[in-house]
Amino acid sequence: MDRVCAVIVTYNRKALLRECLQAVLAQTRPPDHVLVVDNASTDGTAEMLREEFPRVEVLRLPENQGGAGGFHEGMKWAYKAGYDWFWLMDDDTVPEKSTLEGLLQGALEYELDVVGPLPLSIEDPRELAYPLPVGFLLTFNRNLVDESSIRWGESQLFLGVLVSKRVVECVGLPDSRLFIRGDEVEYGLRVSRAGMRVATLPWVRVVHPSFRRELFILLGRRFVVGYSGNPRKDFYNFRNRIYIFRKYYSLWPVKVFLDLVRHIWFFLGVRRGDWKGLALWFRAAWFGFRGALVPYEKVFGEHR
Numbered sequence: 001m002d003r004v005c006a007v008i009v010t011y012n013r014k015a016l017l018r019e020c021l022q023a024v025l026a027q028t029r030p031p032d033h034v035l036v037v038d039n040a041s042t043d044g045t046a047e048m049l050r051e052e053f054p055r056v057e058v059l060r061l062p063e064n065q066g067g068a069g070g071f072h073e074g075m076k077w078a079y080k081a082g083y084d085w086f087w088l089m090d091d092d093t094v095p096e097k098s099t100l101e102g103l104l105q106g107a108l109e110y111e112l113d114v115v116g117p118l119p120l121s122i123e124d125p126r127e128l129a130y131p132l133p134v135g136f137l138l139t140f141n142r143n144l145v146d147e148s149s150i151r152w153g154e155s156q157l158f159l160g161v162l163v164s165k166r167v168v169e170c171v172g173l174p175d176s177r178l179f180i181r182g183d184e185v186e187y188g189l190r191v192s193r194a195g196m197r198v199a200t201l202p203w204v205r206v207v208h209p210s211f212r213r214e215l216f217i218l219l220g221r222r223f224v225v226g227y228s229g230n231p232r233k234d235f236y237n238f239r240n241r242i243y244i245f246r247k248y249y250s251l252w253p254v255k256v257f258l259d260l261v262r263h264i265w266f267f268l269g270v271r272r273g274d275w276k277g278l279a280l281w282f283r284a285a286w287f288g289f290r291g292a293l294v295p296y297e298k299v300f301g302e303h304r
Helices: 014-025 045-052 066-080 101-109 165-172 183-193 231-248 254-271 275-290 296-300
Strands: 004-010 033-038 057-058 085-090 114-121 127-134 137-141 158-166 198-208 215-218 224-228
Touching: 004 014, 004 066, 004 101, 014 033, 014 045, 033 066, 045 057, 057 066, 057 137, 066 085, 066 165, 066 183, 085 101, 085 165, 101 114, 101 127, 101 158, 101 198, 101 254, 127 198, 158 165, 158 198, 158 215, 165 183, 183 198, 183 231, 231 275, 231 296, 254 275
Parallel strands: 004 033, 004 085, 033 057, 114 198
Antiparallel strands: 085 158, 114 127, 114 158, 127 137, 215 224
16 A cells, blocks of 8 residues: 655744644544644744654754655655655645545545645635636636636645655755745646646645735736745745756747746736835845845845
């Protein structure tokens, strides 16, 4: 029987982690092992795990390496331990009771290497947590998604996705230098370009906080801006996007130019003269263009 290791990455969110772990351990088909990768939390996460979840293995990192570093280390640990599947999620993901069972069934039935659930909004389960393409649009509207049909070639990595060890053998581990925001996109590109079989099963679900407040869909699927208002998160988002364009797309100059147009319109139009935001985009984009994946703190001289 295939062996599954759940890999959960956390940082200073012990209440969310507790809810996530309770759902993971209550699965109709529980994982064979649960590994929590703790990004050097300082909020009592370590103590909570010892007291409330003694069966859960904890890999505590010496410093916060972000989601990318956390999944890099967690997947490396699970791969070396000999597990066949890695069930990957952040600490704010809550699977339904049968999520892992449904993912495994789908993976075997459709011979998939990466199989994801439909992420629903934890604030409003009538909506999606992350928008999906429907025709020429991106939509958060769950009613527009056919939940009876498999979505080939699509998967929201690290939102409760199940990944085969074959993926690590073929494309390696997530790039820890990306830290957060875009690490899942870069890894997904490597997976798809290696010819791995990827799909989302809409009848299998998790709930997750909505990205609606951080995604501005200006013109369907072609004019989308991600902006959280947190300079650190936005720096990584802007930097990593340009880095990915430069590395993976032959028409990267066009993509970079369109990204510039999008952000000029967003910061000067939608946000009415937010020059500070636009300056952050330019600075982050320059690092991404050069492939200089230096941490935010080294650029701005701030401590974590």
